[in-house]
Amino acid sequence: MKPLIVLNLKTYLEGTGEGAVRIAEACRAVGEESGIEIAVAPQLCDVYRVASQVDVPVYSQHLDGVGAGSFTGHVFARCVKDAGAVGTLINHSERRVNLADIESSVTAAKGEGLRTIVCTNNIATTAAAAALGPDFVAVEPPELIGSGIPVSKADPEVVRGSVTAVERIDADVKVLCGAGISKGEDLKAAMELGSVGVLLASGIVKAKDPKAALEDLVSLI
Amino acid sequence: MKPLIVLNLKTYLEGTGEGAVRIAEACRAVGEESGIEIAVAPQLCDVYRVASQVDVPVYSQHLDGVGAGSFTGHVFARCVKDAGAVGTLINHSERRVNLADIESSVTAAKGEGLRTIVCTNNIATTAAAAALGPDFVAVEPPELIGSGIPVSKADPEVVRGSVTAVERIDADVKVLCGAGISKGEDLKAAMELGSVGVLLASGIVKAKDPKAALEDLVSLI
Amino acid sequence: MKPLIVLNLKTYLEGTGEGAVRIAEACRAVGEESGIEIAVAPQLCDVYRVASQVDVPVYSQHLDGVGAGSFTGHVFARCVKDAGAVGTLINHSERRVNLADIESSVTAAKGEGLRTIVCTNNIATTAAAAALGPDFVAVEPPELIGSGIPVSKADPEVVRGSVTAVERIDADVKVLCGAGISKGEDLKAAMELGSVGVLLASGIVKAKDPKAALEDLVSLI
Amino acid sequence: MKPLIVLNLKTYLEGTGEGAVRIAEACRAVGEESGIEIAVAPQLCDVYRVASQVDVPVYSQHLDGVGAGSFTGHVFARCVKDAGAVGTLINHSERRVNLADIESSVTAAKGEGLRTIVCTNNIATTAAAAALGPDFVAVEPPELIGSGIPVSKADPEVVRGSVTAVERIDADVKVLCGAGISKGEDLKAAMELGSVGVLLASGIVKAKDPKAALEDLVSLI
Numbered sequence: 001m002k003p004l005i006v007l008n009l010k011t012y013l014e015g016t017g018e019g020a021v022r023i024a025e026a027c028r029a030v031g032e033e034s035g036i037e038i039a040v041a042p043q044l045c046d047v048y049r050v051a052s053q054v055d056v057p058v059y060s061q062h063l064d065g066v067g068a069g070s071f072t073g074h075v076f077a078r079c080v081k082d083a084g085a086v087g088t089l090i091n092h093s094e095r096r097v098n099l100a101d102i103e104s105s106v107t108a109a110k111g112e113g114l115r116t117i118v119c120t121n122n123i124a125t126t127a128a129a130a131a132l133g134p135d136f137v138a139v140e141p142p143e144l145i146g147s148g149i150p151v152s153k154a155d156p157e158v159v160r161g162s163v164t165a166v167e168r169i170d171a172d173v174k175v176l177c178g179a180g181i182s183k184g185e186d187l188k189a190a191m192e193l194g195s196v197g198v199l200l201a202s203g204i205v206k207a208k209d210p211k212a213a214l215e216d217l218v219s220l221i
Numbered sequence: 222m223k224p225l226i227v228l229n230l231k232t233y234l235e236g237t238g239e240g241a242v243r244i245a246e247a248c249r250a251v252g253e254e255s256g257i258e259i260a261v262a263p264q265l266c267d268v269y270r271v272a273s274q275v276d277v278p279v280y281s282q283h284l285d286g287v288g289a290g291s292f293t294g295h296v297f298a299r300c301v302k303d304a305g306a307v308g309t310l311i312n313h314s315e316r317r318v319n320l321a322d323i324e325s326s327v328t329a330a331k332g333e334g335l336r337t338i339v340c341t342n343n344i345a346t347t348a349a350a351a352a353l354g355p356d357f358v359a360v361e362p363p364e365l366i367g368s369g370i371p372v373s374k375a376d377p378e379v380v381r382g383s384v385t386a387v388e389r390i391d392a393d394v395k396v397l398c399g400a401g402i403s404k405g406e407d408l409k410a411a412m413e414l415g416s417v418g419v420l421l422a423s424g425i426v427k428a429k430d431p432k433a434a435l436e437d438l439v440s441l442i
Numbered sequence: 443m444k445p446l447i448v449l450n451l452k453t454y455l456e457g458t459g460e461g462a463v464r465i466a467e468a469c470r471a472v473g474e475e476s477g478i479e480i481a482v483a484p485q486l487c488d489v490y491r492v493a494s495q496v497d498v499p500v501y502s503q504h505l506d507g508v509g510a511g512s513f514t515g516h517v518f519a520r521c522v523k524d525a526g527a528v529g530t531l532i533n534h535s536e537r538r539v540n541l542a543d544i545e546s547s548v549t550a551a552k553g554e555g556l557r558t559i560v561c562t563n564n565i566a567t568t569a570a571a572a573a574l575g576p577d578f579v580a581v582e583p584p585e586l587i588g589s590g591i592p593v594s595k596a597d598p599e600v601v602r603g604s605v606t607a608v609e610r611i612d613a614d615v616k617v618l619c620g621a622g623i624s625k626g627e628d629l630k631a632a633m634e635l636g637s638v639g640v641l642l643a644s645g646i647v648k649a650k651d652p653k654a655a656l657e658d659l660v661s662l663i
Numbered sequence: 664m665k666p667l668i669v670l671n672l673k674t675y676l677e678g679t680g681e682g683a684v685r686i687a688e689a690c691r692a693v694g695e696e697s698g699i700e701i702a703v704a705p706q707l708c709d710v711y712r713v714a715s716q717v718d719v720p721v722y723s724q725h726l727d728g729v730g731a732g733s734f735t736g737h738v739f740a741r742c743v744k745d746a747g748a749v750g751t752l753i754n755h756s757e758r759r760v761n762l763a764d765i766e767s768s769v770t771a772a773k774g775e776g777l778r779t780i781v782c783t784n785n786i787a788t789t790a791a792a793a794a795l796g797p798d799f800v801a802v803e804p805p806e807l808i809g810s811g812i813p814v815s816k817a818d819p820e821v822v823r824g825s826v827t828a829v830e831r832i833d834a835d836v837k838v839l840c841g842a843g844i845s846k847g848e849d850l851k852a853a854m855e856l857g858s859v860g861v862l863l864a865s866g867i868v869k870a871k872d873p874k875a876a877l878e879d880l881v882s883l884i
Binding site: 261345 | 750754764765768783784790793828832
């Protein structure tokens with residue numbers, strides 16, 4: 001099976017505005033060359049810009065479980081969809097939300113046909129998130145995020161344990177893993193541990209040549 | 222002096238995606254006819270879309286005081302600016318932030334040349350917000366938001382008292398008022414109470430004809 | 443099986459300070475008469491006062507998943523335990539926390555031998571909470587809290603569905619239900635739906651005679 | 664003028680339960696010897712325990728601006744008062760709240776005759792907090808908290824500037840300073856910079872002999 005790769009641009013300067021478009025273009029190109037789905041998650045204000053200019057799957061970095069109405073500053077599923085996104089991250093460790101809101105966000109996103117990736121920090125919360133029925137749970141030990149030390153090497157058990165726990169709760173939910181991932185061997189290891197893909201960020205976005213870094217990432221698949 | 226009008230689209234369906242563009246176009250047209258600045262605050266994912274398609278001042282509904290870096294799901298001033306906004310709301314009653322974050326958001330927005338409107342709920346918090354040196358403080362008693370009862374009629378003292386309090390703290394900061402504003406007489410009353418403009422939402426966005434509603438709004442100036 | 447009854451005093455004036463002690467004393471008396479466990483959840487500043495003066499099981503209304511250290515204003519499990527509590531509510535709808543914090547709070551409470559009741563709002567979040575392995579999940583549809591309309595009558599399916607979902611995830615976790623519960627028939631209905639007890643508040647705390655109200659509550663068991 | 668010293672016990676193990684009582688007793692003894700007011704801010708669940716056992720001014724570490732009612736897990740001013748506190752910290756950097764809530768907390772605390780110390784992080788937020796009319800604003804640069812480097816030495820300008828800014832806004836509000844304070848010379852320097860006292864924590868609580876550390880603290884006044 002081909003993996004899913006989701007590149008989170010966070011608020012990196014290299015991935016803001018025109019930079020987001022450039023990196024999205026690298027994702028598109030390497031995705032096309034390799035036949036592997038490489039999605040990009042730009043900042044909220046860049047979702048429309050990227051989605052309207054680059055033929056690449058776009059994810060929102062956040063989505064609120066609110067409907068239409070008096071919700072100033074909130075991220076409304078319909079708006080994310082209209083802007084051209086195909087999915088969304090929910091509950092990233094840098095944008096945690098409460099349990100009831102994760103559930104309403106998953107429901108709101110599904111209502112618009114958006115794919116959902118709920119981020120979690122350990123096996124227990126991964127199991128909990130799986131019970132909400134998202135498309136993916138992305139487990140990322142916070143202490144490894146941005147560390148350059150791949151979770152697949154530093155803590156393979158959190159990935160393996162997450163896969164087992166999720167299977168028991170809902171076999172339709174798939175596991176991604178993240179934190180410290182940037183190289184081809186990291187992605188390969190992540191797949192061997194039972195995850196179906198990776199969520200990654202700085203290792204690619206801040207690479208001297210993001211396109212080359214992406215090419216390395218998919219080189220062992 | 223000509224007022225500033227800021228139309229907050231919240232997550233209203235009528236103001237999402239193509240709807241945001243349509244209402245922004247009405248703001249532009251009535252602004253041009255009347256010579257009055259009518260800005261629009263669309264959802265985050267619509268900022269670029271509106272700003273790149275309509276020649277109207279665009280405000281973000283929210284902005285975080287974060288820099289470039291690991292801030293997934295946050296609203297980075299540089300990205301808001303690159304998307305074409307000229308300013309931002311901060312601390313709207315539907316998106317409250319803590320005091321330290323209001324300050325860092327004002328600083329971050331100013332660093333990008335964005336105009337700042339800090340929203341508050343009473344005279345005391347208006348005075349506090351003024352001490353942070355934003356361009357505007359917009360006082361809105363939460364119980365009147367969306368009520369259809371204009372603050373200028375229901376609670377003129379909160380507007381007058383805010384103007385007095387702000388003058389004492391920093392004469393360069395101007396006061397907007399909001400909550401329940403939709404008609405020409407509301408705007409006129411707001412100006413007479415010493416505010417320099419209004420922040421409004423449902424009264425226009427959900428009007429049968431938003432352009433006609435805006436024309437009525439500016440008719441007595 | 444005998445039910446567990448947990449009486450949440452919220453910030454009701456009748457349940458503050460000396461009032462908390464008086465209501466706790468009613469819980470103790472009716473618990474003793476009936477042989478049913480009636481616990482009380484006073485405000486944080488009343489935990490020690492109630493626990494040191496009344497021989498009744500005391501729960502904290504909230505607990506943070508923090509350890510010893512620089513956590514001003516947080517609720518540390520060791521302190522709750524030292525103050526005499528035997529358990530804690532976590533994630534009440536009036537004090538929601540994020541998923542990672544629910545998990546760390548459950549872990550912290552267990553580490554001190556405190557019983558854990560994670561509050562949830564629907565079947566999906568109940569299943570998710572069960573995956574974290576607390577002693578109890580208390581499902582309470584927020585729209586019924588304080589309504590006087592018992593969840594067991596208004597929405598029996600949310601209780602039955604929660605019981606089924608929790609059994610599938612972890613049979614050691616038990617289900618409480620809450621919202622609108624105050625009478626003997628409500629408790630009886632709640633038990634018949636498969637829950638092992640109830641979480642309740644205003645119906646007892648604000649009753650003219652809380653002791654008589656508690657006697658009515660347990661009268662059909 | 665004699666300074667005000669407020670010792671924040673945070674969730675330090677040494678300042679939990681019986682430990683809180685022991686340290687409060689040291690505050691009482693040194694306060695009595697020196698004639699200087701030394702208050703203690705224990706954890707919420709320790710407020711009643713300390714206040715009922717030691718004759719020392721007790722502050723809460725946090726207080727919510729809520730009234731009586733459905734506010735599970737919130738810190739109600741009446742309960743804090745009934746538990747024996749004389750004042751409260753509000754908006755500590757480890758327990759930030761939004762601007763509207765700082766204002767309502769100050770108002771709620773005052774309504775119960777509790778003294779209010781609003782914590783802030785720089786000159787601008789100190790000025791803003793002063794506009795809310797608390798008894799004290801305690802400025803603490805977050806990066807120095809727990810550092811062992813006293814703010815009075817590392818950043819005297821933030822203290823001096825805060826004093827000037829507050830005087831301009833409301834001369835009835837007094838300035839405390841904090842972060843890295845533990846020695847007699849730190850307190851002396853803080854007073855010379857125009858503050859009326861200090862907020863401190865680890866330097867005393869984690870000292871081998873907290874009583875001796877407090878005696879050193881007041882030795883140069």
